[in-house]
Amino acid sequence: MRVRVMRVVTRLNVGGPAMQVSTLLRGLDPDRYDQRLYAGHVAPGEADYHALHGLDLPVHRVPALGRAVRAGGDCRALAELAAHMRRFRPHIVHTHTAKAGTLGRLAALVSGVPVRVHTFHGHLLHGYFPPVKTWLVTGVERLLALGTHRLVAVGGHVRDDLLRAGVGRAGQYRVIMPGTTIGPLPPRADARRALGLPPDGPVIAYVGRVTAIKGPERLVDVARRVLAAHPGATFVVCGEGDRLTATRAAAADLGPAVRFVGWRADVSTVYAAADLVMLTSDNEGTPVCLIEAALAGVPAVATRVGAVSDVVADGRTGVLCRPDAAELAEATLALLDDAAARARMAAAALRLSAERFGPERLVADTDRLYSAIAHERGWWPAH
Template identity: 60%
Template sequence: MRIIARMNVGGPARQVSGLMRGLDQNRFEQRLYTGQVGDDETDHLALSAPDIEARFVPGLGRSVRPLADAEAFAVLLREMRAFRPHIVHTHTAKAGALGRLAAVATRVPAIVHTFHGHLLQGSFSAGRTRVIAAVERLLARSADRLLSVGAQVRDDLVAAGIGRADQYTVMPPGTFVGTPPGREEARRALGLPARGPVVSFVGRLTAVKRPDRLVEVARIVLDKRPDARFVVCGEGDLLDVVREAEAELGGALTLVGFRPDVETVYAASDVTLLTSDTEGMPLSLIEAGMVGVPAVATRVGSVSEVVVDGRTGLLADTAAPELAGHVLQFLDDPALCDAMGAAAKEWTTTRFGVARLVADTETVYTEIARARGWRSA
């Protein structure tokens, strides 16, 4: 039984889709339970995964609302008693809390939870972060296995007292991109000039992603390289920050909104940029690498496990001038772009494919089955 708060477009939904499609159906019967996608979000299932059957749980959305959460908890209890799963695997914080509590209450034999991002830095206020950490410490005691998208995320969680080191398995994301178009075709599709350097940004336009820092980097780069163009692909509650910059910078910055064909954005780019204050293991950088685009990114969370500094991209602290300096280094050296882009493609394709994610997850489930005596080999 797989539970996720909502299947909005983003990394967790992509991971869940890969598992729902990829796990051996002869060995694993899966059911997916999910809540409502927000009005300001795009539904991944409707857009990219209509083949995946999901069971809707009222109240199991993004926001914490006591009455709705109680309703979701009651639904999960009822479904667990009817389905009687061997394993409950939860994804994301709210679904992780309600799902694991329901699994304990119904005596589900085994519980697995995935930490898709970094709970402890940047996403919540200091007070709320303390409450979440305290709840996660309690919930971790019930888990047979805790999965983290990166080693740094695991280490930070263990240091905060959330689970024991021996409970964790590092489970990097697994994803894929469509076949990218040629550069000229990609730029034409996005309304970008056929010539000149292009810097891309792909991601949610929310506080932790720091679109304001992205704009500051763009201003610094454009001061040195007025021929450069920035293309921003994404939506979110800070969309107006980028809209204002688009108006200010004119044709130097293009906002294309959300696009399912991110490979087109990367195919048009010379370098991709990530300006976040915190990250788990960003799929945007993995996808860029798979298209052969090097990255400039902040050195936060498990970003360094995606971008090998000096080999597949360049990492920086969170200061905009350092990020801009790295971008300019790439724009001034096309050979460096090509070399690191090729290395990024080889690295990401090998390490972050869907087949690897599915195989690693099957290994975790099989180890649990053997330990519980459900499977002898």
């Protein structure tokens, strides 16, 4: 028999969850799994991963399943998800991201779905909310974990943070790292020409959402410090978000040394143009932008938060710092002045990322998870 998997994600904005969901929909064996994807719409101003990269994938839209929390809309989304579950009759409901994890698991409980799985692509325990709201979010996750059969974390640090917060039991968790690929890399000169960048001089790229948790003000501060010592450098910001306008304003006096190129379907062009990739976040799961950079052979300078250290081997494939602009700028300048170190890190990043973060590994790990559940439940015969 084919195991029916209902996959629920809040929205398919550009980022790790959408990329992983798409990889699983394409990669899991259709003779073994009947998968369906349910998602809300992206918010105004957010880039749509489905439109950019996933038009081949069918998506069942749940209009009220958006990022914003509204009692009336959330109740409608819960009822709609439950109705979909009663029609599809999934063996497994697998939820991704926080809001979908809450509504999807509740709908699965009331609909009698046999198995509930949730993936933490990060968590909301640090840096997102004031203390009282964080306490409430943590309490909700603890309660939901009681009714969840498997909890998937995208990195060991994410799992450990959640366990320390009392979310779930160690035996419930499986660590499944992200898996992805990037398109062909154009020659550096072509990439820089396509982005309107100077042909010479170092380029530092930021790829991701421009939103508060990502530290865009810190990014501008780093750029200011680096440019004071390296005026020939250029920073490229590839992304959009609710802090984009404010970030542009903060960087206005830096002129063309900080370029905003929006979301690009050909993100490989950005990596091909770059000497370094930067991440300035206050909190992260396992950032796909750093995986993509490693697959492109680009070293990283990043904050040591969440599961970033599962991606960047400090001193081998990049440099990890505290969330401090001065420390990030110092590390950036040191690498810009040491071409040999950058070359060593680039080679190590290519080698390690190919081993750990290919899409085939993500699909194989998820297949093992579902297979174990199917054998436990008697859906498939025992080995």
